[in-house]
Amino acid sequence: MKKIIDAHCHIYPDKIAEKASSATGAFYDIECKCDGKVSTMLSEGEKAGVTHYVIQSVATTPAQVQSINRFIAEEVEKHSDIMTGLGTMHPDCDDKEKEIKDILAMGLKGVKLHPDIQGFKIDDYRMLKIYELCEKNNLIILMHTGDNRFDFSNTNRMLPIVEIYENLKIIGAHFGGWSIWDEACGELSNHKNFYVDCSSSLYALSPEKATEIINIYGADKVLFGTDYPMWTPTEELERFSKLKLTEEQRDAILYKNAEKLFNI
Numbered sequence: 732m733k734k735i736i737d738a739h740c741h742i743y744p745d746k747i748a749e750k751a752s753s754a755t756g757a758f759y760d761i762e763c764k765c766d767g768k769v770s771t772m773l774s775e776g777e778k779a780g781v782t783h784y785v786i787q788s789v790a791t792t793p794a795q796v797q798s799i800n801r802f803i804a805e806e807v808e809k810h811s812d813i814m815t816g817l818g819t820m821h822p823d824c825d826d827k828e829k830e831i832k833d834i835l836a837m838g839l840k841g842v843k844l845h846p847d848i849q850g851f852k853i854d855d856y857r858m859l860k861i862y863e864l865c866e867k868n869n870l871i872i873l874m875h876t877g878d879n880r881f882d883f884s885n886t887n888r889m890l891p892i893v894e895i896y897e898n899l900k901i902i903g904a905h906f907g908g909w910s911i912w913d914e915a916c917g918e919l920s921n922h923k924n925f926y927v928d929c930s931s932s933l934y935a936l937s938p939e940k941a942t943e944i945i946n947i948y949g950a951d952k953v954l955f956g957t958d959y960p961m962w963t964p965t966e967e968l969e970r971f972s973k974l975k976l977t978e979e980q981r982d983a984i985l986y987k988n989a990e991k992l993f994n995i
Contacts, residue, residue, distance in 0.1 A: 735782050738928055746975065758847075763960045763961055769806055784810075785840075786806060786860075787873065789818070789844070791849060792823075795819075803837075804838065815840055817843050817871075818840045818872075819842060827860045841870045842865055854891050862899055874904060877908030878909055886908055896924075904927070907913055912944060925952070926948075929945075938974050
């Protein structure tokens with residue numbers, strides 16, 4: 732069976748999943764296709780042939796960090812053969828070193844951050860300790876990037892971070908810049924420590940444009956991701972199938988790059 736790793740999945744406890752998913756959809760004026768529950772992610776993924784999931788969630792307050800990280804770690808423990816977990820952090824955490832130590836102790840492989848929803852600029856001074864600790868401990872950062880409505884996560888904010896923290900691996904979600912795709916790939920593609928995923932982008936880009944962006948970054952720097960629960964893997968894989976890529980490029984994006992980055 733062909734491997735498919737969905738490297739961008741948001742999950743929530745059942746009791747808040749639908750509310751959290753709807754809120755995220757409303758933020759982008761897009762109706763979520765799924766409810767954010769783990770069971771739904773697994774059933775939809777099975778239909779599409781997904782073989783592994785990189786799961787995450789985002790803390791909107793410092794008080795949520797520990798409970799979210801425990802939730803993600805518990806789900807990975809239940810499904811250790813098919814899930815890899817990312818923790819979350821918040822710029823206002825009092826003891827950033829302790830939170831990172833806890834993330835490592837739980838076996839999580841990185842940190843998910845969302846500047847627009849969490850309310851910080853990527854190059855905010857409050858974030859520098861987090862980047863330093865992630866770099867030191869080989870934790871990958873999956874960062875929401877890009878939004879032409881705000882100036883929290885755009886390319887100008889990312890550039891100094893990838894240049895200063897040269898050994899910190901950062902995955903810029905949504906081809907490195909949701910809604911500012913050309914600007915992002917034009918300025919970030921030459922940084923060896925900057926990767927991207929294709930989540931929440933293929934719906935808005937023509938197959939030709941998406942293929943062009945992949946070729947600019949290089950297929951070895953791109954990961955497949957659905958941004959569950961925003962989209963179903965079936966529809967995202969259908970969009971992905973329309974891209975003019977070689978079989979080698981497809982395999983790299985669908986699973987090989989994620990396997991290497993997250994040591995799956």
